[in-house]
Amino acid sequence: MKHHTKLALPLPLASRRRFVQGLAAGGVLAGLSPFAQATGMPPNRLNTGTAQILKGTEFYLEIGESPVNFTGKPRIATTINGSLPAPTLRWREGETVTIRVKNSLRETTSIHWHGIILPFEMDGVPGISFTGIAPGETFVYRFKLRQSGTYWYHSHSGMQEAKGVYGAIIIDPAEADSIRADREHVVLLSDWTDEDPMRVLAKLKMQGDYYNYNRPTAVDFFQDASRMGLKAALDKRGMWNEMRMSPADLADLSADALTYLMNGATPSGNWTGLFRPGERVRLRLINGAAHTFYDVRIPGLGLTIVQADGVNVEPVTVDEFRFGPGETYDVLVEPKDEAYTIYAQAMDRTGYARGTLAARAGLEAPVPALDAPEWLAMADMMGATGAGEAGPAGGHHGGTGGTGHGGTHGMDHGAMAGKGAGRQARHAKTEYGASTDMRVDMPRDNLDDPGVGLRKNGRRVLTLSQLHTIGGAMDPRGAEREIELHLTGNMERYAWSFDGVEYGKSTPVHFRYGERLRVILHNDTMMTHPMHLHGMWSELETPEGRFQARRHTIPVQPAQRISFLVTADALGRWAWHCHLMLHMDMGMFREVVVA
Amino acid sequence: MTINLILSIPYMNHHLKKVLLASFVAMLGGMPALALAQGHAGHTDHSGHPDHSPHAGHAPEKEGHVKHDARDPDAYSGSYVRNAGQFSLPPYDALLMSDTHNFGSIEFDRFEYVRAQGKEWGAYEGEAWYGNTYDRIVLKAEGEAAGGKLEHAETQLLWRHAAFAFWDTELGVRFDHDEGAPNREWLAFGIKGLAPYWFEVDATAYVGPSGRTALGLSVEYDILLTQKLYLRPEVEVNLYGKNDERRGIGSGLADVTTGLRLKYEITRQFVPYLGVEWSGKFGKTADYAQAANESRRQTRFVAGLSFRF
Numbered sequence: 001m002k003h004h005t006k007l008a009l010p011l012p013l014a015s016r017r018r019f020v021q022g023l024a025a026g027g028v029l030a031g032l033s034p035f036a037q038a039t040g041m042p043p044n045r046l047n048t049g050t051a052q053i054l055k056g057t058e059f060y061l062e063i064g065e066s067p068v069n070f071t072g073k074p075r076i077a078t079t080i081n082g083s084l085p086a087p088t089l090r091w092r093e094g095e096t097v098t099i100r101v102k103n104s105l106r107e108t109t110s111i112h113w114h115g116i117i118l119p120f121e122m123d124g125v126p127g128i129s130f131t132g133i134a135p136g137e138t139f140v141y142r143f144k145l146r147q148s149g150t151y152w153y154h155s156h157s158g159m160q161e162a163k164g165v166y167g168a169i170i171i172d173p174a175e176a177d178s179i180r181a182d183r184e185h186v187v188l189l190s191d192w193t194d195e196d197p198m199r200v201l202a203k204l205k206m207q208g209d210y211y212n213y214n215r216p217t218a219v220d221f222f223q224d225a226s227r228m229g230l231k232a233a234l235d236k237r238g239m240w241n242e243m244r245m246s247p248a249d250l251a252d253l254s255a256d257a258l259t260y261l262m263n264g265a266t267p268s269g270n271w272t273g274l275f276r277p278g279e280r281v282r283l284r285l286i287n288g289a290a291h292t293f294y295d296v297r298i299p300g301l302g303l304t305i306v307q308a309d310g311v312n313v314e315p316v317t318v319d320e321f322r323f324g325p326g327e328t329y330d331v332l333v334e335p336k337d338e339a340y341t342i343y344a345q346a347m348d349r350t351g352y353a354r355g356t357l358a359a360r361a362g363l364e365a366p367v368p369a370l371d372a373p374e375w376l377a378m379a380d381m382m383g384a385t386g387a388g389e390a391g392p393a394g395g396h397h398g399g400t401g402g403t404g405h406g407g408t409h410g411m412d413h414g415a416m417a418g419k420g421a422g423r424q425a426r427h428a429k430t431e432y433g434a435s436t437d438m439r440v441d442m443p444r445d446n447l448d449d450p451g452v453g454l455r456k457n458g459r460r461v462l463t464l465s466q467l468h469t470i471g472g473a474m475d476p477r478g479a480e481r482e483i484e485l486h487l488t489g490n491m492e493r494y495a496w497s498f499d500g501v502e503y504g505k506s507t508p509v510h511f512r513y514g515e516r517l518r519v520i521l522h523n524d525t526m527m528t529h530p531m532h533l534h535g536m537w538s539e540l541e542t543p544e545g546r547f548q549a550r551r552h553t554i555p556v557q558p559a560q561r562i563s564f565l566v567t568a569d570a571l572g573r574w575a576w577h578c579h580l581m582l583h584m585d586m587g588m589f590r591e592v593v594v595a
Numbered sequence: 596m597t598i599n600l601i602l603s604i605p606y607m608n609h610h611l612k613k614v615l616l617a618s619f620v621a622m623l624g625g626m627p628a629l630a631l632a633q634g635h636a637g638h639t640d641h642s643g644h645p646d647h648s649p650h651a652g653h654a655p656e657k658e659g660h661v662k663h664d665a666r667d668p669d670a671y672s673g674s675y676v677r678n679a680g681q682f683s684l685p686p687y688d689a690l691l692m693s694d695t696h697n698f699g700s701i702e703f704d705r706f707e708y709v710r711a712q713g714k715e716w717g718a719y720e721g722e723a724w725y726g727n728t729y730d731r732i733v734l735k736a737e738g739e740a741a742g743g744k745l746e747h748a749e750t751q752l753l754w755r756h757a758a759f760a761f762w763d764t765e766l767g768v769r770f771d772h773d774e775g776a777p778n779r780e781w782l783a784f785g786i787k788g789l790a791p792y793w794f795e796v797d798a799t800a801y802v803g804p805s806g807r808t809a810l811g812l813s814v815e816y817d818i819l820l821t822q823k824l825y826l827r828p829e830v831e832v833n834l835y836g837k838n839d840e841r842r843g844i845g846s847g848l849a850d851v852t853t854g855l856r857l858k859y860e861i862t863r864q865f866v867p868y869l870g871v872e873w874s875g876k877f878g879k880t881a882d883y884a885q886a887a888n889e890s891r892r893q894t895r896f897v898a899g900l901s902f903r904f
Contacts, residue, residue, distance in 0.1 A: 127690025205698040210863055217819040241792045429665040434757035483671050495728045499668040502694035510673030573682045587694030593675045
């Protein structure tokens with residue numbers, strides 16, 4: 001029933017980077033894992049790096065605990081089949097798969113098949129699609145595959161995803177794959193914290209910027225004042241301070257809490273994917289992090305984006321792209337030299353995940369320095385109205401790395417933001433209370449904006465406006481109805497919600513069965529939220545209503561208004577949430593009823 | 596900030612309103628000087644700041660000022676509810692997330708050794724809280740001990756409610772203990788929160804038996820020198836409505852304490868510091884102090900630890 005193969009061509013055993021050294025080793029200590037012992041895996045081996053591949057139509061997954069060590073501190077991870085990441089599941093479009101998931105934990109668990117179109121009872125969200133998998137029990141998932149591409153799966157229970165319950169899914173097309181490559185690798189990015197994720201959340205409840213060590217300081221101020229003059233330095237901070245917002249609020253969790261992983265390997269673990277020079281290599285990049293937006297690039301190689309969220313797009317070649325938890329991108333690269341670094345900086349620039357594409361095991365390429373963290377621009381807080389004021393805000397922290405663009409960031413962006421001007425948002429009544437610390441009245445549309453930290457960095461950076469799904473929209477109908485929801489939060493209180501209402505106090509959003517509707521997500525916060533609607537595709541459109549791309553997870557930037565069309569063809573109850581795990585858990589989550 | 600203050604006024608007794616406003620305005624007058632020292636600079640004069648004058652595009656926290664055309668957040672529900680009706684699971688299987696969970700913390704802001712005019716003692720100030728995002732039960736404690744004896748203690752048990760985006764209300768009781776003097780009990784009502792430009796503000800009014808009233812105000816501000824080293828200036832003012840001679844308290848402005856502490860975050864949880872405090876007693880309170888052969892003005896050196904769990 002199970003086929004154990006490697007995704008890449010077989011490597012010499014000694015060079016396999018999954019048996020990594022020392023701390024670089026970081027990963028599941030297989031010899032100590034009860035599962036590994038039960039299945040007769042060789043003891044004392046570190047099982048990290050490229051996950052095992054399971055193929056076929058019948059699968060057995062066991063969720064349990066495994067000892068891990070990523071940082072020098074032994075910890076217990078929650079894993080599937082004793083592996084972190086979990087085994088890669090390779091399926092074929094048109095087939096029906098059966099997955100038996102056994103719970104060997106002492107708490108309820110679940111598996112959600114992220115981006116897969118299936119009956120709602122199979123969607124794996126405890127409390128919505130099913131009752132969860134109780135300790136000791138086995139749940140049988142069975143569904144027919146109606147799509148192809150790169151996806152992933154993860155626990156939807158508590159903090160299990162942050163503790164290791166995630167893996168890749170590859171669904172081969174029923175017909176020949178239109179994306180031609182000589183070789184392929186899954187590159188699953190994630191993050192790990194040695195702390196108990198609930199403890200991390202408790203600390204954020206004490207102090208919203210608990211893990212932020214890039215806050216504006218008096219020293220920064222005096223440096224700015226001497227460089228740009230006192231008035232400019234005051235202006236740069238004025239509105240932020242008046243509003244009690246921090247321009248440095250780029251991420252809730254930083255490298256202070258997180259270790260960034262590529263295929264389960266730490267940066268020093270250096271996951272390595274092999275190729276032969278001249279080959280065309282397909283990388284299936286998955287952001288399976290609990291809380292990290294990654295900016296990915298491979299210095300020396302153009303990245304030809306051919307698929308987003310499992311759906312093929314018109315190829316577009318860039319140097320870099322940003323993706324948030326839940327999103328996937330497939331890229332083609334044509335490496336000619338011996339070694340290249342796959343470099344994925346966290347959006348807040350406190351750390352990175354890193355691996356190597358190499359012609360031979362053991363090779364390394366230079367690892368770039370982290371970019372300097374850039375402050376949010378005025379337009380990130382104020383939307384279209386912030387356009388004219390974006391200039392001063394972009395300055396100080398941007399433009400490093402020798403590109404010399406410094407003070408122009410915000411300006412440029414301001415021009416982009418200007419397009420959204422004139423569209424007045426309608427806030428919900430519930431956005432005027434303690435749950436919501438900011439409201440943007442005039443959002444921006446900036447689909448052509450790569451986002452803070454990537455503007456004018458001298459590299460070609462992917463934007464949503466460059467994504468065009470091949471074949472167009474799945475449903476030619478226009479929207480019959482429109483709903484507008486706002487993404488809201490309070491950073492000081494560490495509270496997150498839709499329309500100022502947390503999940504626990506919310507009512508569901510009703511989609512009429514069979515209708516085509518327009519969803520507008522308007523971001524009233526200062527953070528980018530990867531919004532994931534279960535069960536149905538989100539067909540992103542331009543501000544003018546032209547179809548852009550079919551996604552399952554759409555990142556919505558601060559002060560941005562995103563609109564997408566949904567065909568409500570999936571009866572049942574579904575989850576809809578921000579895929580930043582702690583935002584989801586604090587209430588940026590809604591139930592959708594299709595009926 | 597003024598808006599927030601005014602919002603809380605209807606809840607206070609009439610006598611305190613004037614005192615509160617007068618003293619608050621006076622305190623704020625002193626703050627811009629601090630603000631200018633920081634990156635969080637306080638340019639309150641918007642006229643010299645034309646770029647920012649069209650505030651239309653964003654909504655500075657208008658503290659509960661709902662727009663007339665605001666949407667109904669349940670308008671999209673089609674009358675569906677969670678955990679009941681078509682396709683739903685039974686309520687006991689309901690999905691619960693952390694927005695409905697309770698969190699808790701113990702935070703000691705000051706746990707310090709104090710030395711002034713040849714005397715030395717220990718002082719503490721901290722709180723423990725438990726609850727969700729919007730409603731918490733809070734135990735606040737503040738006091739001084741010397742020679743193994745608790746000389747002065749103020750302990751409050753409060754319900755803290757998140758009333759506005761940046762402001763909490765607090766309602767509860769306060770118990771005062773003074774060595775060699777009668778204990779006092781109070782009802783407490785206060786507001787606590789973050790004012791624009793990042794000032795932490797706490798203003799609480801107290802009402803006790805026999806018509807006793809009191810008002811405590813404090814403002815503090817963090818000036819980050821580096822990511823881990825910061826200066827914290829703070830001001831605390833206490834006013835009383837009535838003489839309480841046995842406790843050495845006179846009506847009106849009783850005391851003002853200003854402090855400046857240099858704090859270093861070893862971690863976010865453990866923060867040792869050194870500092871200096873200046874404290875003055877005024878009016879009748881100063882007279883009582885003089886009569887008891889205590890100083891009216893005092894400069895103190897402090898060394899301590901802030902910690903939290």
